[in-house]
Amino acid sequence: MLEILEWLEASALGAITRESLYGFPVLVGIHILGLIFSVGILFWVDLRMIGVCLKGYPLIDVYRALSKWFVFGFSVMLLSGFALFAGFATSAYENTFFRIKILVIILAGINAIAFHFLVRRMPAEAASADSMLSVRLMGIASISFWAVVILCGRMISYTLF
């Protein structure tokens, strides 16, 4: 594992992130913008899942209308996050907050995939999901997971460098 991380750090991408004058600040900026955009929009779906806002609109419609926007934001966040990781792979790998962040991102991804398949398999039930406890719990879990991801992301910048 360490060899792969060292190879990644030594790659052109790693060198640009670490050594270029603007590489690191620009990537951090893009990463935070992607996070604000994706989590900010996903938050609306989560609130609808919990039944806090947009109650008059079917959950499936809210999900379909917003999904392409937050998927775009997540793609930006993942690509910039990978480039940032490439620059400091070995020290990031040993950082506790980085490990928690990755673990929670995986959990958030599993939660999102579970919801996606629930919507696909039971569109009628998901459309009127106000009474479904599982959907509410998924919404609460999603908000909690992304709050932890943001917390850990900020903690990384205070403990890694």
Place this chain on the structure above:
Amino acid sequence: MEIFDWLESTTLARTVGESLWLTASLSATHLIGFTLVMSGGIVWNLRASGLLLGRWPSAAIARPAIRILGIGLTISLITGFALFSPRASYTAPAGVFQLKMALLLGASIYQFTVHRAVRRIPALNATLLRAIGVIGLLFWISLAVVACWFILFE
């Protein structure tokens, strides 16, 4: 300035300044608050500009958006003030900080004023609503970019 020197000598400033964990936790909570601010601001203006949720009445989006924005602003201002206090005399004169504050103030005043206007006139002209949304998006996206710049400045 004397007020910044006084602020830096307060118990709040000394407590925050002496604890890396408290600073990091406040900074993380500040980013969560800022994400909520952007969530309310961006979704509202994407809807107004017709790029998002176009089939739905703007009032249906405006009401929750303004609430999310308000909660986010409260979290951001409280944590932001705590973070500002130990480094007030260093941060306050910085151009990037002043720009961030000016944009935050401008965007917030704009959003709350527009929100009241849209509530009063539910059948607002579509072109006017679109222009309102585009101006709002420019405000919030500029603020996000400057906020990222400020994080790097810190």
